[in-house]
Amino acid sequence: MDQSMHGLIGLSGGEWQDLCTRVLRMQHGTDLVVVPDKGGDHGLEAYTLSGHVFQCYSPTEPLKTQKRYEKQRDKTTEDVGKFIDNSEKLKKLFGEHVRISRWIIMCPYIDSKDLAAHCAAQTKRVRAAKLDYVDPNIHVICQTMEDYEFSYKKVVNGQLSRMHLPALTEPDYGSVDSSDVDKMREKLGKVHSLRDESLRGEYVKRLLYSYLNSQDFRAYIKDHYTEIHVLLESELDDLEQRLVMEFVLDDTRPATQLKKVLAETEKRVKECAPDTTSGDSRTLAHGQVAEWLMRCPLDFYDDLAS
Known part of the structure; x- marks a missing residue:
């Protein structure tokens, strides 16, 4: 992990969500739609018009690898469940023109390959639900800020210039x-x-x-x-x-x-x-x-x- 990103481990849930939102805005621009927390987020914090859904999760640290994985696994299971169970509300949210092809959980640190395997199992679960707003080839995946390194550094540099x-x-x-x-x-x-x-x-x-x-x-x-x-x-x-x-x-x-x-x-x-x-x-x-x-x-x- 890049040294500048190591300190992301242990950010509170609110801090991590705020950082993810800033970076995703930098990455996707006006293609990103942030979903307000009020009234429940239905298993997502934001989505793009091109079909990517994001959920941000930062467990309370310090944690050992297995415990961190279990918390990430359970959060993924819970929020994929919301994504399925709130079908009527999400159908209205996405409208007729957005089809979700990626459901992404963003975590500060992922150090267990088991999370990727669990996401594969959750992919089968979502596909089996045959939701109107979901692409038949949807994938549930896990990511860290390293997947957005360029946008993350642009956000950091933007903050540095006005501190x-x-x-x-x-x-x-x-x-x-x-x-x-x-x-x-x-x-x-x-x-x-x-x-x-x-x-x-x-x-x-x-x-x-x-x-x-x-x-x-x-x-x-x-x-x-x-x-x-x-x-x-x-x-x-x-x-x-x-x-x-x-x-x-x-x-x-x-x-x-x-x-x-x-x-x-x-x-x-x-x-x-x-x-x-x-x-x-x-x-x-x-x-x-x-x-x-x-x-x-x-x-x-x-x-x-x-």
């Missing part, structure tokens, strides 16, 4: 657990230039300022820019894995390590959200580093401080 974050505010420092602050202060004490208590205290305060504002930024991005949120969280998760597996082996001085991590984090943030100001990118990056210092993925060796 604007709220203004920075003076945060409530008391909302951070004191033990986490002590942990950060202790680790930064290994940095030679921060051994002075007053200098370290000011540095910790600046990191906490970035941390608390970055939490607000990330919540705002998640609510208003789903695609950027996916990219950003995926990149920061990947970088955290590097902290655990690679940076821990770095034998440079603590100050050098800290600079390296700060620079790499800011670089990743800027790549995910190039339209943000330098200050906002830095706030997001420094806030993430502060979190790593408090949660422990980032630490330094005592014997390197001198």
